[in-house]
Amino acid sequence: MANNKLDKFKKLVSQEKSGWLDKAKWRKENEEWLDISFKIAVKVMSALKRNKEIGTFPKNQKELAEALECTPQYVSKLLKGQERLGIDTITKVAKIIGVKLLEVPEEEMKEGIAINEELSLNQFTQTIKSEECVMVTYEFNKQMNKRNNLESIYSELIQASTYVRRSDSHLKVA
Structure with missing residues (x-):
């Protein structure tokens, strides 16, 4: 009977390697931009939630995809916080949802x-x-x-x- 359970277990377990170690290394190597992308995703989701509560466009991922002129799948990747975003995309999303997503500090220079x-x-x-x-x-x-x-x-x-x-x-x- 114990051998029967072991055989059932072996059938359930895939023989293919999952690649979890490679994925973990990739996440560690890309930690900085992944953190920023995740924070942007959280802000975008919060803005969509707020827009839904007050009835403002865009209220959901589908409407955001329409406004960005992209696929809903791309918006889904963006909201997972694992998409490498360009400045153009960040500013476009920020303009559409009305939230500041990126701030660059300004240097003051006084002469003389x-x-x-x-x-x-x-x-x-x-x-x-x-x-x-x-x-x-x-x-x-x-x-x-x-x-x-x-x-x-x-x-x-x-x-x-x-x-x-x-x-x-x-x-x-x-």
Whole structure:
């Protein structure tokens, strides 16, 4: 009887390799864009749910496919969070559902502060991690020790700089 159960089990189990290891390696290699694609998919599904509640177009995947002029199968892949999306697709979907899906941080650049008459520097605003700020300060101090004649410029530079603490553990150095 035990042998009969084993035979039934062997018939149910496929002899073909599933490829799960290759799939897991692929997911690990593509983790960054898969995470972003998944987050976009969640936002799109939330927007479709909200549109359905308030009766706004598009309310479902089929209507979104019509608006995107693509197949419902493509929208299904998009909403699984495993589709490699181009910027054009992301912006088109965002426009159709009325939700911001991608944000690119803007760099501020301010020019033209003269520190003293001998040295004129341009001032730029740059966001850096706080750990990087420590390294920049260390390297700058090392250079200043080599050049004693620049100490007065250093103090003026420090006075002209401002540090703004942000919640995402970055410093904004102006």
